[in-house]
Amino acid sequence: MVYSCYMLQQYDFSTKVFQDKDMASGKLRMLHSKCRNTRDLYLRSNIKRMFVPDDKVDWGVEWPEYYPPDHNDPSIFGKIWADQNLSVGESCKWNQIDGKVNRCSYIRDYTLDTEGRPLNPQGRTGLRGRGILGRWGPNHAADPIVTRIHDGVLQFVAIKRQDTGEWAIPGGMVDAGEVISETLRREFAEEALDCQDVSKIKSLWNHGTELYKGYVDDPRNTDNAWMETVATNFHDQENVLENVNLKAGDDAVSVRWIDVDDNTLLYASHKYFISLLRDHHKK
Numbered sequence: 001m002v003y004s005c006y007m008l009q010q011y012d013f014s015t016k017v018f019q020d021k022d023m024a025s026g027k028l029r030m031l032h033s034k035c036r037n038t039r040d041l042y043l044r045s046n047i048k049r050m051f052v053p054d055d056k057v058d059w060g061v062e063w064p065e066y067y068p069p070d071h072n073d074p075s076i077f078g079k080i081w082a083d084q085n086l087s088v089g090e091s092c093k094w095n096q097i098d099g100k101v102n103r104c105s106y107i108r109d110y111t112l113d114t115e116g117r118p119l120n121p122q123g124r125t126g127l128r129g130r131g132i133l134g135r136w137g138p139n140h141a142a143d144p145i146v147t148r149i150h151d152g153v154l155q156f157v158a159i160k161r162q163d164t165g166e167w168a169i170p171g172g173m174v175d176a177g178e179v180i181s182e183t184l185r186r187e188f189a190e191e192a193l194d195c196q197d198v199s200k201i202k203s204l205w206n207h208g209t210e211l212y213k214g215y216v217d218d219p220r221n222t223d224n225a226w227m228e229t230v231a232t233n234f235h236d237q238e239n240v241l242e243n244v245n246l247k248a249g250d251d252a253v254s255v256r257w258i259d260v261d262d263n264t265l266l267y268a269s270h271k272y273f274i275s276l277l278r279d280h281h282k283k
Contacts, residue, residue: 031057034268035125035221042131043163043219047071049126057123059111068223070128081176082134086117092136094118100177105138106214106228117224122215125223133225134173141229142183143171143270145211145277146192146204147260148236154260154281156274157192159252161267164219167258168267170249171229180230184208191249201240208232211276218268231273233280 031054038051050068055061076082083092092098095109110121117128118137133139146157159170170191174183185205189198211231218227248255258264260278265271 030122030215030217032122032125032215032217032221034217034219035226037219038126042071042127044073044075044132045071047127052124052126059119059123063124066124068124068126068128071131071222072129073132076130076132076134079134081173083130083136086115086136094137101135102140102174103135103137106230110137113224120221120223120226122217122226125221127222128224129222130225131220131222133220133222133227136225138228139225140174141171141216141227142174142180142187143169143229143231143273144184144188144208145169145231145233145273146188146236146241147233147277147281148239148241148257150257154278155257156260156277157188157246158256158258158264158266159191159248160254162251162253164267165253166267167264167270169231169270169273170252170255171231172251180232181205181208184230184232184234191252192246192255194245194247197244200244203238204234204236204240207237208234209280211280212273216269227268231276233277235281 036049036052036057038049041048047069050066052066056063056066072085077085086092092103094103094112095105096103105121107121110118113119130136148155157170158167160166161168170188172183172187172191174180178186189195193201209232211233213230214228216227216229221227246255246257260274260281266274
């Protein structure tokens with residue numbers, strides 16, 4: 001079974017998840033909180049989000065006073081992997097494949113605000129614009145969860161992120177025109193492997209189990225741009241990783257094996273993905 005942000009589950013990973021009913025569909029959904037954090041400044045900025053209480057997250061709740069900051073980080077301007085500012089007249093094909101860019105959401109079709117910008121289908125975040133995300137609307141990622149049994153304990157490969165200092169699954173963004181399977185292999189190689197060892201683990205990618213496909217409660221999310229991912233488990237049944245050296249990539253401080261039952265704090269929604277992994281391996 002592949003889980004999504006609409007699965008009727010209750011799980012607490014320091015965010016409020018699966019506790020809020022969407023007013024439009026009547027379905028239970030993720031109530032994001034990491035992207036409503038007002039304790040810290042938004043990443044790489046001096047911008048603080050507007051406080052959004054739980055009962056005001058849903059766009060269906062009228063809130064005339066809602067007027068959060070609008071932030072587009074200068075670092076994304078002019079990048080080939082990023083959209084232009086819509087104010088300069090760029091025309092995007094929302095909720096469909098736009099050239100090589102997939103603008104479809106895994107959640108549902110999204111609507112646009114009064115300025116023609118996509119609205120986060122999970123609700124208000126206290127910040128408008130794109131922040132540091134490249135795409136308006138969904139920004140698609142892929143998270144390869146590579147596992148093994150070591151001394152009878154299920155473990156997964158994790159990296160320590162440079163930007164937040166949190167441990168995370170070594171995933172990354174799906175490039176324009178790239179299929180998810182390519183992203184999963186590429187990101188693991190870039191984030192957690194020595195380049196000389198890439199060819200040694202080819203057989204690892206032959207059998208993957210998709211655990212999750214949907215929205216991510218990510219600190220980069222805004223009202224107009226948000227993260228979505230596909231999390232896939234690749235279990236090393238043939239011990240191809242036994243003689244492979246893990247090596248942190250440019251975006252990571254370090255890399256190591258972590259016990260699935262460890263209480264290590266994880267980035268964004270990654271702890272939830274690990275809970276799905278644990279359940280999968282109990283079957």
